[in-house]
Amino acid sequence: MVTVRKVRIEYKRNPLGIDVQKPRISWQLQSDRRGTAQQAYQIQVSVEDTFQLVLWNTQKVDSEDNLHIPYEGPELVARTRYFVRVRIWDEQGQVSPWSEIGHWETALLAAGDWEAQWITPAEDHLNRQEEAAFLLRKEFEVRPQIRSARIYSTALGVYELHLNGTRVSEDRLSPGWTSYSHRLQYQTYDVTGLLNDGANAVGMALANGWYKGNLAWDGRSNIYGDRRAGLLQLEIRYEDGSRQVISTDETWSSATGPVVYAEIYHGETYDARLEISGWSEAGSPSGSWGTVETLAPPAAVLKAQESEPVQVVSEIKPVELIHTPSGETVIDFGQNMVGWVAFRVTGEAGTTVTLHHAEVLDGEGNFYTENLRSAKQQIRYICKGGQEERYEPHFTFQGFRYVKVEGYTGELRLDAFTGRVVHSAMEQTGKFECSNPLLNQLQSNIVWGQKGNFLDVPTDCPQRDERLGWTGDAQVFIRTAAFNMEVASFFTKWLRDLQADQAEDGAVPFVVPNVLDGYSSAAWGDAAVICPWNLYVCYGDRRILQEQFASMKAWVEYIRRQGDNEYLWNTGFHFGDWLGLDAKENSYIGATPTDLIATAFYAYSTQLVSKAAEVLGLEEEARKYKELHSRISEHFHLEFVTPNHRLAAPTQTAHVLALMFGLVEGPAKERTAATLAKMIEDNKYHLTTGFVGTPYLCLALSENGYHETAAKLVTQTSYPSWLYSITKGATTIWEHWDGIKEDGSFWSKDMNSYNHYAYGSIGDWLYRVLAGLDAAEDRPGYKRILLKPQPSEEFEYASAELESMYGPIRSSWRRDSESLTMAVEIEIPANTTAQVTLPEAAADRVMEGGTLLSQTEGINSVRQLGSAVVFEAGSGKYSFSYPLAARLAEQTV
Known part of the structure; x- marks a missing residue:
């Protein structure tokens, strides 16, 4: 049976908060049968996961297309979840079961959907050039019986979002870097499970980032603007159909906290003694809180998140503790990486631990940073004292393999340090x-x-x-x-x-x-x-x-x-x-x-x-x-x-x-x-x-x-x-x-x-x-695959795999120089075809799983072109073996 899997909308699985007016739907087919192809499809879209009321029904569409099918139903409504399911008819006319139900959720689709105002600390409270990260907060009341809650947020700068003392998302350095004069991304977060009946509080921490911070080698700052600001709209829907909106306005409060310095290139200084307990929780947090003021909206058009967010994607443990010839204490992570170091430390209040980051050691084995030019790549953590403390940076990132540690108290143990690998959260394919x-x-x-x-x-x-x-x-x-x-x-x-x-x-x-x-x-x-x-x-x-x-x-x-x-x-x-x-x-x-x-x-x-x-x-x-x-x-x-x-x-x-x-x-x-x-x-x-x-x-x-x-x-x-x-x-x-x-x-x-x-x-x-894995331009996206391994005397084997939009593709060859034989394995996803070229082969000597090539299921149009065999193949897995042309020539002689 053919099944439909991996239903995606705009390349994503169940995206939350998109503003594409006609989002495109794609899916894969899964089948163990060779030559599986799609003859027709049917898509249904509903605002209910039961599909009792279908909003858009394509009926049966005769088409082999299963990528980028645009939604053509009634105009989408902002802040709405749409459910989608797909089924197909295969080349034999058999209909598949419905796919698993996928969904997408629209964000704010028009400028008028925004009720929030841009806010920043009032000038008479905090200097706009203050290096410390700003903290913005708001308390509010919530009634029982919440059905759903979403935050739509962005910043002039980079921000972290907290709700009732909990970080809202694993996204980092949001809203990312765009051409801020023209375009600014905003993010959508599902916070339904973070709200409490009664008193709540939301907080935004805000740093310079790419918007206001130092960029390029000439020390320029404030390239896009000289004031950090935040924009947030929390929308709560209740079971009775009513709606509550909490948004940034003059009623918010502002302060600075423990992040006293943060720059993309230069690093971060965190003074744990300045932490404000409960700053994003309901109640009366400590610290000197002042007012905020609103700003005129920037010229940039607000766009829902388009690319994958930046996240911590993996972790690396250190491999060696080095004491360099010049007396430095250096941690080797064994891999040049990008992100930052999370660590644990115990020290008296005021103890400062400093981390310097570098890619290489010099010829004598000492820490080397001259190639960083003016970038400091320095993290400073100031202890509050009393117990073990844990820290990782918030608003910066480093490129490094080696970390020089200064000021660390007690025994420096490698297990107290972890490299956090950070990049856009793209699927490895x-x-x-x-x-x-x-x-x-x-x-x-x-x-x-x-x-x-x-x-x-x-x-x-x-x-x-x-x-x-x-x-x-x-x-x-x-x-x-x-x-x-x-x-x-x-x-x-x-x-x-x-x-x-x-x-x-x-x-x-x-x-x-x-x-x-x-x-x-x-x-x-x-x-x-x-x-x-x-x-x-x-x-x-x-x-x-x-x-x-x-x-x-x-x-x-x-x-x-x-x-x-x-x-x-x-x-x-x-x-x-x-x-x-x-x-x-x-x-x-x-x-x-x-x-x-x-x-x-x-x-x-x-x-x-x-x-x-x-x-x-x-x-x-x-x-x-x-x-x-x-x-x-x-x-x-x-x-x-x-x-x-x-x-x-x-x-x-x-x-x-x-x-x-x-x-x-x-x-x-x-x-x-x-x-x-x-x-x-x-x-x-x-x-x-x-x-x-x-x-x-x-x-x-x-x-x-x-x-x-x-x-x-x-x-x-x-x-x-x-x-x-x-x-x-x-x-x-x-x-x-x-x-x-x-x-x-x-x-x-x-x-x-x-x-x-x-x-x-x-x-x-x-x-x-x-490895020989390529796409044909006339049928792009690997709808038609070109599988043409090109062995060399320099290699015994090579293999490539790709998770394409249609599914997994594989091209692998192994050459046995002693027996002068070749083995080639390929995989072609359902609803695609491939032109396969077997090098140094004779058509009548190629076997596939014990069967002659000419008699193999899924293979057609076999041709001998010089010393290569070329043929068309339908979907499926194939394993070919044959004597190399050199061996055949010897036997002929």
């Missing part, structure tokens, strides 16, 4: 492993780099005085990111901020949200096009193209207006092949000409805009940009390719981009590929690429007949290579290939992050090429 243990560590490093830098925005690094949403880093990594984790909501939110911060002329900022002054470098601004296209390919999300198409087109038109030739981009500032190893002395920009890079990305983005227009049914736009792409390609060839088919720029990156973006064809393509491979081989299988060339390097080699060259490059361990950092003990991806040099010294302290995910984009090659 991908897994890769192979026969090379160093490469498995690289995969771990890639995932940890993503965890550390996907903290509400895709940041470049999580430790120094930067931590910004660099557009170039995001676009080169997005495809790898979408394998490792479910990033659709995360990037959807970020792309909305990119569009909000995009200039009227189409220029795209270097960072999003934009807190710098720079715009429009090639490969950085192209995130406006590359990111939405990849979300479409990976998740089948057509709406992201609809939302972002104006932004995508505006970026291409911006480029088109630059310079005196609309088909070349040869003007303006560009980061070029950032940190390329072929850069001139004292330069961060690689040797590849920036106009070549800019024109190549211009061509690529134009091609993607044309594809997006075609998907959206915009035929004229598709034709227009297809023609523009053709002209750009022609001019690229005239400008950068000689009559003898030689690429004018003798760099690895130039050759990589020309190949990957289809800018050379025929003899020029052959020569470019051969030259690239020779560059790698002549350099003893080392790369010289930077941020622009590295993501595509191995893809370009493998796709153009030099797969073994790519494999040798990936498994290289000496500098410069991906695995060099592994030999130096790295547990995340480095910003520089030689962040730690052979002699133990460091690259420049000015820019040397040890958690910088851009070079982790090699994960894309590991998944899509080596």
Whole structure:
């Protein structure tokens, strides 16, 4: 029997508090039968979980679609829970049982739904520049027989919410970081179980965060505003149908408490002696409480939470206590991570424990923080005394592996310290492993780099005085990111901020949200096009193209207006092949000409805009940009390719981009590929690429007949290579290939992050090429899967798994060099198909579970293409085995 499972609304299971007017419904099918497909579906939506009164009933819809089906029922009402269930008819016409009941709940759908006012401590009570976190509180009475209660809240700053002495949510650093001048997220919390009959109290703790705090390396603060403020609306519904609203207004009180200092970069100081007992409980809390005043609403539009909230996702225990040569006491957590340390301490009142955070130790084994630049990453805890105390930070985060402890009284025991790993709470969806243990560590490093830098925005690094949403880093990594984790909501939110911060002329900022002054470098601004296209390919999300198409087109038109030739981009500032190893002395920009890079990305983005227009049914736009792409390609060839088919720029990156973006064809393509491979081989299988060339390097080699060259490059361990950092003990991806040099010294302290995910984009090659798990663009979201393992002499096996929107996909191969046999295992989720390519195989010698391939259930259209066998497969699990072509050749001889 086919069953329907994992019903999701806007990518989430049972979301609470969304403001999407036509939320999309998706589901998976589960079946042990091969070739299972959906023929039709029926969706029912009700405001009752009994479905006695059905609000929207699609009836039976003949369609194989089971992703992103938009709700088309009556207009949704704010503050309402909607229940949904789905059933399907399979390819045999059999109807499934109804799915488990899912639900979503609407938030506040219009500005008029807000009754709350923005409040902040009165100026005559607390200085607006006060460093301490503000405490805001309100007492209220509640009648018996509560049916439900919701809080809708946000802040100018970051906040924690407490109700009757209990933390309302596990969310951290809410409301997250958006383009605050345009958009501000608010959160919805179910607090039904936290209310008491009679007296209650609600409290909000409020710190600077990204809104008002120090951002970037020039020490700027108050970028979005100079006053922290809170907004909260508690709505209580009673069994008799009545409604009570408690919201922020002039009747609230304010004070400061134990968080006397909090900054994202610099850390937090917590004085436990200043704790206010019962500050969020009914009664008369201690402390000096004053009045609040209301503020005019900010210009930003309030939006319900779009991405996953930041949460403590896991914990790490320390692995070693180190006493350094210089006498420091240092805790090693064994993993470069992002979050903070929770600890226990017993000390007299006033005892101060200070934690300093660092990524590495220096060559002599001492604590090293120079690469943090001005970021202090310092936690200070001042004891109240009398008993064991427990503490973890509230309004900051650190990037670290090592923690230097000062002022700790008594014996320092490792079990008193716990690393709390913090990032956006995305589901981990991908897994890769192979026969090379160093490469498995690289995969771990890639995932940890993503965890550390996907903290509400895709940041470049999580430790120094930067931590910004660099557009170039995001676009080169997005495809790898979408394998490792479910990033659709995360990037959807970020792309909305990119569009909000995009200039009227189409220029795209270097960072999003934009807190710098720079715009429009090639490969950085192209995130406006590359990111939405990849979300479409990976998740089948057509709406992201609809939302972002104006932004995508505006970026291409911006480029088109630059310079005196609309088909070349040869003007303006560009980061070029950032940190390329072929850069001139004292330069961060690689040797590849920036106009070549800019024109190549211009061509690529134009091609993607044309594809997006075609998907959206915009035929004229598709034709227009297809023609523009053709002209750009022609001019690229005239400008950068000689009559003898030689690429004018003798760099690895130039050759990589020309190949990957289809800018050379025929003899020029052959020569470019051969030259690239020779560059790698002549350099003893080392790369010289930077941020622009590295993501595509191995893809370009493998796709153009030099797969073994790519494999040798990936498994290289000496500098410069991906695995060099592994030999130096790295547990995340480095910003520089030689962040730690052979002699133990460091690259420049000015820019040397040890958690910088851009070079982790090699994960894309590991998944899509080596393991062979890919999506077809013409049937996106893995509706049609391309399973094409590409073994190499460098590996005995490789395996990739992905929890797609349709369900689990697997591609795994194992090569036995002694017996010259190959084993390939695949898994295809229900309601999808796959094109499978078995390498070095003969069609009449491939067996699946003891049956010849041609007689295997679920397999059709078997073809022999050269030394590979290609066929179509329906859903199910398959296990293939066959002798390699080399063995067959020996037997023939």
